[in-house]
Amino acid sequence: MNATETLAARIERGDRTALARMISWAENGDPxxxxxxxxxxxxVGRAWRAGVTGPPGAGKSTLVNxxxxxxxxxxxxxxxxAVDPSSPFTGGALLGDRIRMDDRTLDPGVFIRSMAxxxxxxxxxRAAASACDVLDAFGFGTILLETVGVGQAxxxxxxxxDTVVVVLCPGAGDGIQAMKAGLxxxxxxxxxxxxxxxxxxxxxxxxxxxxxVRFTKRAWQVPVVAASAGTSKGIDDVLDAIAAHRAHVEAxxxxxxxxxxxxxxxxxxxxxxxxxxxxxxxxLRERVAAQLAEGASPHAIAAALLEEITRGLAKxxxxxx
Amino acid sequence: MQMTTKKIRVLVGxxxxxxxxxxxxxxxxxxxDHGMEVIYTGLHQTPEAIAEIAAQxxxxxxxxxxxxxxxMALFPRVRAELVKRGMAHVLLxxxxxxxxxxxxxxxxxxxxxxxxxxxxxxxxxxxxxxxMEKRWKAEGAQ
Numbered sequence: 210m211n212a213t214e215t216l217a218a219r220i221e222r223g224d225r226t227a228l229a230r231m232i233s234w235a236e237n238g239d240p241x242x243x244x245x246x247x248x249x250x251x252x253v254g255r256a257w258r259a260g261v262t263g264p265p266g267a268g269k270s271t272l273v274n275x276x277x278x279x280x281x282x283x284x285x286x287x288x289x290x291a292v293d294p295s296s297p298f299t300g301g302a303l304l305g306d307r308i309r310m311d312d313r314t315l316d317p318g319v320f321i322r323s324m325a326x327x328x329x330x331x332x333x334x335r336a337a338a339s340a341c342d343v344l345d346a347f348g349f350g351t352i353l354l355e356t357v358g359v360g361q362a363x364x365x366x367x368x369x370x371d372t373v374v375v376v377l378c379p380g381a382g383d384g385i386q387a388m389k390a391g392l393x394x395x396x397x398x399x400x401x402x403x404x405x406x407x408x409x410x411x412x413x414x415x416x417x418x419x420x421x422v423r424f425t426k427r428a429w430q431v432p433v434v435a436a437s438a439g440t441s442k443g444i445d446d447v448l449d450a451i452a453a454h455r456a457h458v459e460a461x462x463x464x465x466x467x468x469x470x471x472x473x474x475x476x477x478x479x480x481x482x483x484x485x486x487x488x489x490x491x492x493l494r495e496r497v498a499a500q501l502a503e504g505a506s507p508h509a510i511a512a513a514l515l516e517e518i519t520r521g522l523a524k525x526x527x528x529x530x
Numbered sequence: 531m532q533m534t535t536k537k538i539r540v541l542v543g544x545x546x547x548x549x550x551x552x553x554x555x556x557x558x559x560x561x562x563d564h565g566m567e568v569i570y571t572g573l574h575q576t577p578e579a580i581a582e583i584a585a586q587x588x589x590x591x592x593x594x595x596x597x598x599x600x601x602m603a604l605f606p607r608v609r610a611e612l613v614k615r616g617m618a619h620v621l622l623x624x625x626x627x628x629x630x631x632x633x634x635x636x637x638x639x640x641x642x643x644x645x646x647x648x649x650x651x652x653x654x655x656x657x658x659x660x661x662m663e664k665r666w667k668a669e670g671a672q
Binding site for chain 2: 225226229230232233237295296299300301302303304305307308311314315320321322323325327
């Protein structure tokens with residue numbers, strides 16, 4: 210191994226250790242990451258990215274493992290990014306998704322990376338999309354992006370994935386849950402996992418009904434797929450549904466769809482980094498606390514701050530240095 | 531330096547035929563509570579699998595738990611597999627039912643430190659943090 214060889218060059222010749230290190234750079238906000246990704250950028254965009262999201266315990270990891278297994282039998286290579294939550298108190302995390310993906314560990318056509326959410330609240334880690342870019346450049350044909358167990362309003366996966374698979378399971382709410390705004394609306398494919406359990410048929414019916422009633426005007430009809438990842442049932446159906454969605458998106462114009470998502474990624478990235486600069490260790494907390502102690506109202510402080518920040522943004526970049 | 535988001539990533543592994551993982555889980559939880567990102571492999575892992583996971587996850591630390599008595603066979607194999615994957619730099623540690631003389635032997639074979647029964651989890655966490663601080667400081671100074 211040439212010590213001066215860049216990570217990008219090593220990734221281009223299939224070095225998995227370099228791939229792993231580059232994902233770490235993305236996670237750590239390492240200043241060297243941007244240049245390496247730029248070097249790889251022409252190779253990004255060949256993979257199909259399926260996001261897998263749903264409530265805790267719905268069986269996301271088990272399903273991802275099964276999807277990867279069957280994709281391999283279809284001759285595809287698979288990169289997996291699995292996100293678990295970081296503790297809001299200690300910043301630590303226990304990353305346990307890959308325990309369910311044990312059988313894939315030694316397959317050279319699979320690469321699994323666990324990621325802690327590190328303070329992101331949208332169900333992904335800040336670096337998740339970048340990790341997908343790196344896996345894409347490395348040459349994996351299918352990328353599976355598993356979110357943390359989500360509630361009803363974590364949608365970051367929408368902008369990071371080409372196809373969003375929402376996994377639900379019976380026994381976790383009735384038809385009214387299916388009618389609420391939120392998770393269901395971001396789904397391109399709905400999977401009822403654990404479909405051999407009581408209540409599955411009812412859930413499938415409720416979801417099918419909800420999809421038909423609510424999304425009649427959409428060009429893509431969201432399929433409701435029954436599966437049981439634990440017993441390897443319905444996995445082909447899920448992959449076929451993803452493939453059908455892919456064909457639909459490609460027919461509608463893939464480049465435009467991806468560009469819309471990239472705009473959102475840039476927006477996320479900027480607002481998160483801005484928030485950290487404003488409220489992180491060297492941020493404004495003490496100043497705001499002092500103003501509050503002087504008797505100012507939260508509303509007035511916020512208005513003044515916003516004014517100050519917007520004025521700062523209006524200045525040319527050079528002047529701020 | 532904008533390195534504020536760097537976290538210590540630890541792999542807690544259970545090599546071989548050993549069905550007892552309460553200790554490994556206790557240590558994994560304690561390290562998490564000390565702010566580390568901990569990947570737990572689950573039971574019955576081969577040395578190849580542990581090394582491959584460590585490589586994919588780009589961990590800083592590999593900690594093995596073993597209660598079966600096979601440490602002298604398995605620990606050196608895990609290290610060899612790590613080296614094969616360009617992961618010779620990881621901080622290697624572990625614990626379990628390991629006699630003192632075996633500990634000394636493994637510590638001369640690339641295992642930085644091994645912990646026996648009765649160790650407080652805090653001690654392990656603080657030791658790892660101290661070691662990683664030293665390493666990152668040395669890297670930064672280069």
